Amino acid sequence: MSYVLRISRRGFLKTAFSAGALILCARVFPGKALDALAAEEWYPGVYLGIEPDGTVIIVAHRSEMGTGIRTALPMVAADELDADWARVRVVQAIGDPKYGDQNTDGSKSIRDFYAPLRQAGATARLMLERAAAATWGVPAAECRARNHQVVHAGGRTVGFGELVVRAAKQPIPGKDELRFKTPADFRYIGKGVPIVDFDDICTGKGIYGIDARMPGMVYASIERSPVLGGRLTSYDDKEARKVKGVLRTVTIEAAQPPYGFQALGGIAVIATSSWAALRGRQKLKVAWEPGANAGYESESFRTTLLETVRRPQKVVRSIGDVDAVFARGGTIREAEYYVPHLAHATMEPPAAVAEYKNGKVTAWAATQNPQAVQDAVAKAVGIAKQDVICHVTLLGGGFGRKSKPDYVVEAALLSKKVGKPVHVTWSREDDIRHDYYHTVSAMYLKAATDAQGRPTAWLQRCAFPPIPSTFDDSVRYGGDGELAQGWVDVPFDIPNLRAENGPAQSHVRVGWLRSVANIYHAFAVQSFIDELAAAAGRDRIEYFLDVLGRPRTIDFKAEGTKYANYGKPLDQYPWETGRLRRVIEVVAEKSGWAKRKPEKGRALGFAAHRSFFSYLAVVVDVQMDEQGRISIPRVDVAVDAGRVVHPERVRAQFEGAAVFGASLALMGEITAAQGRIQQSNFDDYPVARIGEAPKETHVHIVPSDGLPTGVGEPGVPPIAPALCNALFAITGKRIRQLPINKTKLT
């Protein structure tokens, strides 16, 4: 299929379209000839064309890492065009800022591109209808596109392909002229189509970054400083160069803080095969000056973070007077929580091939963000951004790791030095030891409660090395974006509530990992509310709903809270507690919460959380045997994600998120000693396997006509607290430090 464009050195577009095609929005691609066909400027990054044979070609400009986005967005355009999906071909876009945002991160592909893709489809449809009307000499209003042809009220029909020449001459209609389908007319939206990559995936033909090949390429394996910021002081590559297939070694200069998307630096073994590169690397003798981060001990850093959150810190939200209530005494509860570093461990480690030639770079990369590749590569090799062509392969998992293009920079730098295309594959050890880790965090919570156990005052403090410090190493406090992820937006209706954030310095690269700060914030908040419910002797869900209060829209402005809301205006995407209540009611019913009888070694746990504008409630059914072995027979997830475009893929995302959440909760932990990461592969950094994963996940999509919201990430945050809440119900032990396997439960 169209993915085979991978080795083409010809112009991308010329291989995608034939000469006579109707092409909309050509501004997506570089190249003067095609700019002549450019549409109006109101298409942010959509590309749609029709071939004279009727084939509709839709460009996927977001990266496919398992969410189905490469299918779902083109499907939206196809639906609005009333195209026959069997005659649609999806072509992957290269990175280009003309396209609008391509960073496939933040659960925003459908959210931000649902409307533009519908516009693209509606525009093409109207042009085809008008072309047919002109052909027949009838009013355009009497012509309707239907299933890849235009039908006249009188019964005549003409195929899309036959209309291409005339349609291409039509003026591009204005936005106000467009007519959109009503949901009742949707052919694919809300129903779904088969994923375009499944045939390739199931036969081993899918091309990932690790599989991308360029003619004449060589393979590189890179030894990097075990401590972030360390420098290479000396090396001996004599033995390495003796390995058959090894061509040479090449040093890459050490990155300087802030590390951003720079190549980390180190020494690369260049070889004619992956194995020769790996073997050569094993034979390198390398000495490092470990540098400023050599003192990093994650165990003592945990203490530092906990001490930070025990003291008053910067106030990031304040309602009423928490101190006055605490001063009155009465029933007060406090708890501290801790979530360690995590590694992404995508099944495909970071991998890319790049060629530097004549002042230009061409790369094929498993990347979530091809424009970041352009920026970072251009900067590193000293060329202009538009001279970096980044093709996007399939990604063997992303989870945020592959939004950082450091590995593509490595390939480009090495290619410049070697004079050939260079393929860089990280070993699993490289991946685990040199990740942009999920940050480490501590949270302190304190509440005063009334006679019913309801909080009258609530105080929460967190501290974590912030992700912005990866880009500006003077930053110590959490970014607005991080604090908006389940921290300053705690939805409870409590008259006195204060949120604080303390400073922390990073000693490893930290970065986004699937749902990001929501993971630790939700863990603390959703555990603590369960603790309060338990102390009050009340049903957890009944208690949660009581504290959540009557359905309302949280008025952050009125209370004077700065709330980043995932970068979107609150009037467009408000925080509505009624929607959270609704999913809680659904999950309670579907999981049989109220009917559940107490059982030895088995219990349900509950958590509810909003992230990326989606409202989630989960119930996790947990079993523990006499030896303390934990299994998860069932997870129920109720979700309000607005209008759902591809329900089957949405279900898949929440099933996968339940596994991802269970994995980090049960066993996920990265530690450091003397600045060195102590884990290296799946033996010491275990992830959930089939036997540990939830056996069944039931996803209940609450019907909604609201704007589409995120689905890739929101399933993760509630899993860990729900799991721990269930374990408390079973054992009476409260787990406040992840992963769970750190705590002896029997």
Added chain:
Amino acid sequence: MKKIAFKVNGVARSYSGNPDMPLLWYLRDELHLTGTKFGCGKGLCGACTVHLDGEAVRSCITSMKSVAGKKIVTIEGLSAKGDHPLQKAWKELSVPQCGYCQSGQLMQGAALLKEKPKPTDQEIDDAMQGNICRCGTYERIREGIKQAAGVKS
């Protein structure tokens, strides 16, 4: 160097390089059969699973010298038209997410079905425990195997 002779997906092949090289890299770098994936290089994840004389093995820890005289089948050779019962079930149930682990899952599952045409849930879980799917498609993998085997859920 001594030649090692074997078959890959029915085609006779010979190899005279370093006999310690893992089969994985031979398949990927020399035959360009990139459907067999690298995930850990240590037998820990199953992404590199192929069949060696009908048995599922981890190609990342299977040396070239150990394949002499053997028949190797990779995902590319699992079926002629991509229509192995598991491949069909995989598509019908939309098992894959990113898909990276799925070559290994399919090869492991196919070996299981050859040995146990009607596996129980526990037998499936035991057979598949070595195959990591970071996207978390385990539930559908189990269902896919059961569907291909014609065992009721």
